[in-house]
Amino acid sequence: MRIHLVDGTYELFRYHFSPGNRDREHGATLGVVHSMLQLVQDGATHLGVATDRVIESFRNDLWPGYKTADGVPPELMAQFPMVEEALAAAGFCVWPMVDHEADDALGAAARKAALDPSVEQVLICTPDKDLAQCVTGDGRIVQYDRRRQKLIDHHGVVTKFGVTPESIPDYLALVGDTTDGFPGLAGWGARSTATVLSHYHRLENIPDAVGQWEISVRGSSKLAATLAANRELALLFRRIATIDYTAPTFEHLDEMAWTGPTPKFPELMAKLGGAHLVERTENLRRHRDDDRPQ
Incomplete structure (x- = not known):
């Protein structure tokens, strides 16, 4: 079993500022849902998506200059709860962070998942350099830059940064x-x-x-x-x-198993202008069901 852990905040920013985004109010949310469905289509079975419900975290109490939501476009900030709702309705496991950051959730989930003997590998899907500290020497936890389609293992971290x-x-x-x-x-x-x-x-x-x-x-x-x-x-x-590995994520691995959209998904997509994603999601679910052992 391979576990895919996705930085939802990074994905939301990426799609919002994409030159192809023509819907500033909902486009990034629909882009992230599309991106997660693509992972399923490519073979992912167990996925967790971490988001920053608020940009600020406990680190703002440690250093006054730490990043805040200042300068983030309001229409982008408004999509954080929106993308969390949309992903959950699409059947994905979502971890909205408040006191912690999405990075903490990704690191905590990766470390916990890697302890399970049924897990062959955990892919932390983000190019964020902070998550390089979670990569393990045995190859069980790696980073994956989806845009560049590049896997970053222990050797890759050393090559890039010069340190382990x-x-x-x-x-x-x-x-x-x-x-x-x-x-x-x-x-x-x-x-x-x-x-x-x-x-x-x-x-x-x-x-x-x-x-x-x-x-x-x-x-x-x-x-x-x-x-x-x-x-x-x-x-x-x-x-x-340093990643805080106490961030709340999952209790059991099967929470991350993608089994298809909830009944709420079609109505929500209609409101957001993503009706085209409904048929795709249902097709993926049917395909997944057909591939399951009888």
Whole structure:
């Protein structure tokens, strides 16, 4: 069994800002439903979709500059509850996050699902670099960039970032994440950070004094001084960048099994202008039923 975990927030933004979106009020919602049905058509059997019911989370209490809903178009914000309702009516398992973020739900669900011996692999469907920390060395948890049709395994994370998945929160703490709204530490770029963390792995293992470093890095004296003066800040940024695996998701794997739309789906699609998706969904359900062992 393969489990597909989808970043619904990413998908909603992607479809809203797509050049082909001509319906600013409902188009992104219909695009996400279409996208999930495509996954089913491609063979996915167990799916979970995580969304940010609100953009803010517990991380806003940790860092005042953390991302907020400011600047998000109102017509896009209005589609978060809409897409959650539409996906549930289409028969998908949806996890709307309030205190946590969609990333937390994806990571928590991936770790929990991977513990089940019936699960061959968990695919976290998002290109978001934060989720790289969830990728495992045994290949049971991977990332999948659906737009580029690219699977990112343990080797792929190391190739892309220069560090192992376990060091991704430390990496982000030092280089920062402008999308999420925390700056990292001055002078710590991607290359220097990868070089240092590929050796020390975790922030607490990096000595304060450059004379104690066991590696040679350009500008090491300044980097060491910056880290020594801002170590607590770096640890805070790492906390912000770390997936919270306590986020609420599923109790049993069969909650994610797609069995078809609910009776509410046709009426809801008619209201949103997605009547064309009703027949497609029913065809997929019939095909799924026909493929089940008798």
